[in-house]
Amino acid sequence: MQSTERLQGAKDIERTPCACSTGPFLLVSEAATVLKVSKSYLYGGLREGRFPGVQFGDSYRMRSDFVFGFISAPSGARFEDYAANWIAQAQEGVAQPVEAAA
Incomplete structure (x- = not known):
């Protein structure tokens, strides 16, 4: 029997913890609900490398x-700008990407 845990900051979303050792991930459907965007938009960005995430077999996961981090960013932050900044800083080896300027 697997336990579920409530995600911080996300209302009414539960998930089974990721079994991988690289850190917590969200299903694309969960991320779409939290971000209030469509799943197809997120899938496109993941396939094109515009959004941080990983592919497990045929499915994608987004980094929680x-x-x-985006939903706690300043309200004027654009999602795609935030994602580009986050990816650039992650590639430079910065432990915690900073928030994109509003």
């Missing part, structure tokens, strides 16, 4: 620290 990225998703929840």
Whole structure:
């Protein structure tokens, strides 16, 4: 029997913890609900490398620290700008990407 945990900052979303050792991930459907965008928009960005995430077989997962970092960013932050900044800083080896300027 698997337990579920409530995600911080996301109302009415539960998930089974990721079994991988690289960190917590969200299903694309969960991320779409939290971000209030369509799943197809997120899938396109993941396939094109515009959004941080990973592919497990045929399915994609989004990094929960990225998703929840964006929703706590200043209200004027654009999603695609935030994602580009987050990815650039992650590639430079910065432990915690900073928020994109509003």
